[in-house]
Amino acid sequence: xxxxxxxxxxxxxxxxxxxxxxxxxxxxxxxxxxxxxxxxxxxxxxxxxxxxxxxxxxxxxxxxxxxxxxxxxxxxxxxxxxxxxxxxxxxxxxxxxxxxxxxxxxxxxxxxxxxxxxxxxxxxxxxxxxxxxxxxxxxxxxxxxxxxxxxxxxxxxxxxxxxxxxxxxxxxxxxxxxxxxxxxxxxxxxxxxxxxxxxxxxxxxxxxxxxxxxxxxxxxxxxxxxxxxxxxxxxxxxxxxxxxxxxxxxxxxxxxxxxxxxxxxxxxxxxxxxxxxxxxxxxxxxxxxxxxxxxxxxxxxxxxxxxxxxxxxxxxxxxxxxxxxxxxxxxxxxxxxxxxxxxxxxxxxxxxxxxxxxxxxxxxxxxxxxxxxxxxxxxxxxxxxxxxxxxxxxxxxxxxxxxxxxxxxxxxxxxxxxxxxxxxxxxxx
Numbered sequence: 001x002x003x004x005x006x007x008x009x010x011x012x013x014x015x016x017x018x019x020x021x022x023x024x025x026x027x028x029x030x031x032x033x034x035x036x037x038x039x040x041x042x043x044x045x046x047x048x049x050x051x052x053x054x055x056x057x058x059x060x061x062x063x064x065x066x067x068x069x070x071x072x073x074x075x076x077x078x079x080x081x082x083x084x085x086x087x088x089x090x091x092x093x094x095x096x097x098x099x100x101x102x103x104x105x106x107x108x109x110x111x112x113x114x115x116x117x118x119x120x121x122x123x124x125x126x127x128x129x130x131x132x133x134x135x136x137x138x139x140x141x142x143x144x145x146x147x148x149x150x151x152x153x154x155x156x157x158x159x160x161x162x163x164x165x166x167x168x169x170x171x172x173x174x175x176x177x178x179x180x181x182x183x184x185x186x187x188x189x190x191x192x193x194x195x196x197x198x199x200x201x202x203x204x205x206x207x208x209x210x211x212x213x214x215x216x217x218x219x220x221x222x223x224x225x226x227x228x229x230x231x232x233x234x235x236x237x238x239x240x241x242x243x244x245x246x247x248x249x250x251x252x253x254x255x256x257x258x259x260x261x262x263x264x265x266x267x268x269x270x271x272x273x274x275x276x277x278x279x280x281x282x283x284x285x286x287x288x289x290x291x292x293x294x295x296x297x298x299x300x301x302x303x304x305x306x307x308x309x310x311x312x313x314x315x316x317x318x319x320x321x322x323x324x325x326x327x328x329x330x331x332x333x334x335x336x337x338x339x340x341x342x343x344x345x346x347x348x349x350x351x352x353x354x355x356x357x358x359x360x361x362x363x364x365x366x367x368x369x370x371x372x373x374x375x376x377x378x379x380x381x382x383x384x385x386x387x388x389x390x391x392x393x394x395x396x397x398x399x400x401x402x403x404x405x406x407x408x409x410x411x412x413x414x415x416x417x418x419x420x421x422x423x424x425x426x427x428x429x
Contacts, residue, residue: 002280002306003239004091004182006057006299007226009219010050010103010191013249014273015258016216022256025213026203029224033243033277038288038326042374043276044295045247048265048341051105053246053296054186058086058106058123060300060311060319062338064409069429070342070417072108073133078413079117080106085312087303088124091182094309097126099170102163102186104130113146121148127174129166135159135188139215140195158197159188160222168229177233182303185226189219192253212254237281240306244296245274261379267339267351267360268379280306284326291374292325293353295337316408338401342414346425352398359394363427365402368395 015022019030019039046056051072052063058080059066066084070076088098100120104112111117112132120128128148135142142162143154155162167185175181194215201214223243230236248264248271249255255263262268276294278284297319304311305321318335325331337353349363358373370384370391384391414429421428 001094001096001180003180003235004087004303004307005226005230005239005241006184007223007241007243008054008057008102008184008186009243009245009275010186010188011247011250011253011255011264012190012216012219012245012275013255013257013263014260014270014275015256016190016249017220017275019277020258020275022258024204024207025216027216027220029220029227030243030275030277033223033227033241033279035287036281037241037277037279037284037286038290040276040278040294040325041289041291042293043244043274044272044293044337044339045245045274046296047339048247048262048267048271048344050191050246052341054103055080055084055106056295056297056319057299058088058184059084060087060297060317061315062297062318062405064340064414065316065318065405067410067413068106069340069409069414072105074108075110076108078410079108079111080123081410082118082122084123085315086123087300088182088184090124090304090309091180091307092124092126094307095179096307097175097179097181098124099167099175099181099183100125100128100130100186101166101170101183102130103133103135103188104128104186105133107132109133113149119149127170129163131188134191134193138193138195139188139218158195158218160219161197161225163187164222164225167226171229171233171235187219187222189222190215190249190253190255192250194253209254240280240283240303241278242299242302243275243277246296247271248274259378262348265341265343265345267341267344267348269373269377271341271344272339272351278322278326280326283323288328290325290328292328292330293337294322294325294331295319298322298331316404336397336401338398338405340402342429343422345423346421346427349425349427350398350402352394352401354394354397357390357394359391359398361395361398363425365399370394
């Protein structure tokens with residue numbers, strides 16, 4: 001059975017790597033992963049912010065459907081419920097060992113570590129070392145990791161290397177080599193508060209953005225640690241390795257969308273189009289590129305596809321297997337790609353993509369923009385007025401899809417939201 005490794009960066013933009021065209025940022029391990037597998041040019045996160053996009057990776061369900069509709073940074077009732085089915089749970093049932101290291105962010109602050117709420121171990125992980133949200137007080141010497149329910153205390157070093165080191169240690173010293181495994185490695189970099197090891201920051205000495213660019217290289221180095229461990233353990237050939245980001249970048253800290261419109265929190269491309277690299281020797285052509293759109297929600301269905309597990313039949317699964325896309329072939333997607341980001345600007349609260357067409361709707365779902373997104377990848381030309389029939393067609397599909405999602409998800413959570421709307425909006429969800 002193939003092993004599964006899903007690596008997620010935190011707030012890394014589509015343009016934040018040499019692999020995706022940045023002229024200065026050095027990402028040799030992402031380059032290596034691309035050369036050994038496929039680079040996806042239209043890979044999306046399932047939301048413009050962190051917790052929702054992570055929930056979609058594990059469940060295959062769009063965030064408002066699985067309940068994690070917002071970022072879970074403060075005290076809130078929302079969380080990844082025990083009733084959701086994750087791919088680690090399903091893999092455990094057929095004999096896999098499972099491990100999670102790094103950021104979790106699928107519980108609200110007051111729920112992390114509380115037995116009345118499902119912790120990582122309750123979502124299918126045999127072994128885990130995680131933080132509730134960001135590394136604290138920063139990426140340097142973090143003190144808020146919890147391992148299998150027990151606080152770890154202050155660690156010495158930088159978060160990316162500590163997380164990768166824990167993954168490597170699990171592979172070498174805890175994993176039963178006779179069993180297949182699934183591992184999720186969720187780095188904190190380059191989310192603020194940023195702290196960068198001098199050995200990486202010095203690569204950009206004199207540049208005003210040296211801390212951020214070095215932080216990406218720090219993340220890349222940690223990815224390389226995981227890749228090297230797979231090689232050393234003889235696991236490369238039988239492992240599906242996927243690398244992506246949870247959402248777009250934050251320019252205030254140095255991130256770049258690579259020319260896409262919008263950034264983190266946006267449902268324009270810059271908030272949701274992210275890096276996507278996959279390697280599976282013998283199944284993916286080395287050094288290939290695919291422009292077939294895929295989304296984080298597809299990870300769940302992909303993992304089940306490659307391990308021979310049928311999709312759950314008692315709930316809606318929004319994602320599809322991306323295996324055809326990894327060879328440049330179209331995927332059969334019955335449910336369109338959909339985004340709703342609760343902290344977006346009010347005029348871009350929702351989006352949906354079908355083929356090359358993308359509709360962007362406001363918070364009240366009464367005003368819509370239409371883009372031919374593959375041709376107009378920077379979303380400069382709104383075609384809604386010029387193409388009213390296409391806009392109406394897309395709008396009706398979007399409204400039906402949202403009604404379906406809202407009916408299935410815990411809508412009472414967002415309908416009772418007390419957080420005040422921002423940026424002149426009327427709704428906080």
